Amino acid sequence: MSRPMTIGEKILARASGRKSVAPGELILAKVDLCLGNDITAPLAIKTFEAAGGQRVFDRRRVALVPDHFTPNKDILSAEQAKVLREFARKHKLEHYWDQGECGIEHALLPEQGVVVPGQLIIGADSHTCTYGALGAFATGVGSTDLAAAMLTGKAWFKVPQTIKLEFTGRLPRDVGAKDLILLAIARLGVDGANYRALELTGPVIRALSVEGRLTMCNMAIEAGAKTGIVAPDAATRKYVTSRARFTPRYYASDPGAEYERVETFDVSKLEPVVAKPHLPSNVVPVSKAREIVIDQVVIGSCTNGRIEDLREAAKVLRGRRVSPRVRTIVFPATPTIWRQALHEGLLDVLTAAGCVISPPTCGPCLGGHMGILAKGERAVSTTNRNFVGRMGHTESEVYLASPGVAAASAIKGRIAAPREVRGADWARGVKK
Amino acid sequence: MKFRGKVHKFGHDVNTDEIIPARYLNTCDARTLAAHVMEDADAGFAGRVKPGDVLVAGKNFGCGSSREHAPLAIKGAGVACVVAESFARIFYRNAFNIGLPILECPAAAAEAQSGQELEVDADTGRITNLTTGRQHQAAPIPPFMQELVAAGGLMEYMKKQIQ
Numbered sequence: 001m002s003r004p005m006t007i008g009e010k011i012l013a014r015a016s017g018r019k020s021v022a023p024g025e026l027i028l029a030k031v032d033l034c035l036g037n038d039i040t041a042p043l044a045i046k047t048f049e050a051a052g053g054q055r056v057f058d059r060r061r062v063a064l065v066p067d068h069f070t071p072n073k074d075i076l077s078a079e080q081a082k083v084l085r086e087f088a089r090k091h092k093l094e095h096y097w098d099q100g101e102c103g104i105e106h107a108l109l110p111e112q113g114v115v116v117p118g119q120l121i122i123g124a125d126s127h128t129c130t131y132g133a134l135g136a137f138a139t140g141v142g143s144t145d146l147a148a149a150m151l152t153g154k155a156w157f158k159v160p161q162t163i164k165l166e167f168t169g170r171l172p173r174d175v176g177a178k179d180l181i182l183l184a185i186a187r188l189g190v191d192g193a194n195y196r197a198l199e200l201t202g203p204v205i206r207a208l209s210v211e212g213r214l215t216m217c218n219m220a221i222e223a224g225a226k227t228g229i230v231a232p233d234a235a236t237r238k239y240v241t242s243r244a245r246f247t248p249r250y251y252a253s254d255p256g257a258e259y260e261r262v263e264t265f266d267v268s269k270l271e272p273v274v275a276k277p278h279l280p281s282n283v284v285p286v287s288k289a290r291e292i293v294i295d296q297v298v299i300g301s302c303t304n305g306r307i308e309d310l311r312e313a314a315k316v317l318r319g320r321r322v323s324p325r326v327r328t329i330v331f332p333a334t335p336t337i338w339r340q341a342l343h344e345g346l347l348d349v350l351t352a353a354g355c356v357i358s359p360p361t362c363g364p365c366l367g368g369h370m371g372i373l374a375k376g377e378r379a380v381s382t383t384n385r386n387f388v389g390r391m392g393h394t395e396s397e398v399y400l401a402s403p404g405v406a407a408a409s410a411i412k413g414r415i416a417a418p419r420e421v422r423g424a425d426w427a428r429g430v431k432k
Numbered sequence: 433m434k435f436r437g438k439v440h441k442f443g444h445d446v447n448t449d450e451i452i453p454a455r456y457l458n459t460c461d462a463r464t465l466a467a468h469v470m471e472d473a474d475a476g477f478a479g480r481v482k483p484g485d486v487l488v489a490g491k492n493f494g495c496g497s498s499r500e501h502a503p504l505a506i507k508g509a510g511v512a513c514v515v516a517e518s519f520a521r522i523f524y525r526n527a528f529n530i531g532l533p534i535l536e537c538p539a540a541a542a543e544a545q546s547g548q549e550l551e552v553d554a555d556t557g558r559i560t561n562l563t564t565g566r567q568h569q570a571a572p573i574p575p576f577m578q579e580l581v582a583a584g585g586l587m588e589y590m591k592k593q594i595q
Contacts, residue, residue, distance in 0.1 A: 026576045026578040028593060043500055067457060076458035126498040126522060142500035142526035143460075155578070191444055191492035195521050224495065224520055279445060314521045342452040366497070367455040385497060387449045389472040 004254035011137040015120040032119035034149040038066040040124035042083040047147035057153035063095035065105035073369035103334025106130040106302035118249025125225035131212035161260040167204035169268035173175035177212035179401035189360040194224035210239040222280040275400040280421035286417040296379040297410040304382035305333030309403040314346040316407035317353040323413030380409040433554040435512035437484040440545040449547035451502040466508030483510030494523025529586040540568035
């Protein structure tokens with residue numbers, strides 16, 4: 001009888017053709033999907049071709065997503081996007097999207113059913129860990145790993161230890177997935193889960209939408225984790241069934257599976273939080289950051305650019321105006337989300353409030369384009385990193401928060417919780 | 433492989449945005465990247481670093497994005513090796529994949545200061561601070577990683593695997 005295993009171990013065992021695997025073992029495994037973007041894939045393609053690569057191992061299992069510096073921000077990035085486009089055509093890649101169809105990779109691939117439960121996925125992008133939300137084992141690698149996988153269909157892995165995060169209690173109003181993962185990163189530390197997998201469990205996770213789970217797993221890397229995983233359940237099946245382009249495999253962790261440790265979070269008394277500069281672990285309640293005056297708000301990204309996030313922001317902004325001193329940029333993560341937001345009237349609400357709507361792009365999150373910060377400027381952003389210079393000048397600052405907090409902050413011109421906005425209306429006698 | 437070089441010391445949690453800011457990621461040319469290496473951690477570094485120098489850092493070096501441009505920029509600047517208290521997972525993997533020697537050694541990393549001279553034996557993991565005279569032993573490179581290095585990098589290793 002094989003040892004009891006976690007979901008992640010089961011996927012790694014299956015992909016490496018073994019009955020079981022244990023933490024610390026090095027394995028060579030078949031990947032079900034590998035992906036790259038317009039920053040990382042050009043380097044992988046160069047390496048692939050330098051190694052004499054004639055064809056990719058499987059044209060259905062290599063996905064290229066030009067999402068970072070697109071729509072092309074300058075000539076060099078246009079050249080990089082062109083490298084992807086030509087490679088995709090030459091190798092007849094099934095999963096390649098160009099403008100009009102392209103979105104932010106970690107929102108697009110689950111939405112398009114390219115990512116399904118039970119897959120082993122490597123991506124030349126650190127936020128590849130997002131897909132664990134569907135019960136896949138997905139991890140970020142570099143361009144050379146992607147090149148090798150495109151050629152051979154394989155990658156090497158050290159089977160990670162797993163830390164179980166258990167979320168219990170009842171979520172208070174205005175507290176959601178983003179707050180939970182920021183608090184988890186604060187407790188673990190930015191390298192607290194280095195080389196480890198996180199398994200997110202408990203009644204709060206079960207009650208969370210698939211979108212909320214994607215938000216949480218997306219930021220597993222900010223604690224250094226190899227991946228974040230949620231056990232697939234009825235909500236996952238419902239999300240996956242209508243869109244799956246591969247056959248899902250639903251795994252659950254065995255009773256008695258080995259965890260390095262268990263961290264428990266009682267969510268019942270939490271407040272909305274922000275992560276202050278310059279680490280995602282630098283988390284404080286919004287009430288302790290209310291004096292921070294801001295210049296820009298960014299709502300979107302692979303972390304919080306899905307339809308629920310836009311609804312959350314629009315709910316706060318409906319019938320209100322953002323502060324004239326705050327540039328508020330909303331970037332829906334995919335064309336499907338963009339159109340959905342249009343049909344639901346969210347874009348009307350947001351633009352009436354003074355927001356500008358961007359096409360899907362990773363642009364501002366990594367200081368690429370479409371919303372760069374000048375020296376001394378501060379932003380509240382629903383993205384995932386607040387490192388020095390992340391969104392622009394090295395003397396600019398980024399505060400990470402949920403879409404609700406970002407929207408409230410845009411209105412107030414300083415860091416604020418949604419209830420402060422509601423409270424102000426109530427005090428002025430405005431009926432909502 | 434033995435290296436001897438001048439130390440450039442950095443702190444904890446140096447992330448890949450500081451090593452090579454995203455504004456330069458519209459190219460993967462190592463020489464262009466090297467001109468901006470460590471720019472957001474120390475704007476003068478690219479101008480001061482000399483081939484053969486050693487980069488020393490605290491814990492979690494290379495955290496953040498998966499950009500292989502980070503170790504490429506360091507290698508492109510001629511840095512002989514990186515010694516740190518610890519490395520973030522993806523950076524560690526990328527450095528081996530592109531052939532940038534890196535060693536994990538909390539004691540040597542904590543002791544070393546900018547301007548000192550280090551001698552690093554990448555094969556044995558022996559690190560000597562020539563300025564203070566102290567010797568340190570780095571964590572051994574896992575056997576599998578040694579195989580990668582011996583094969584001539586990941587691509588060569590993988591090609592052998594599929595044959």
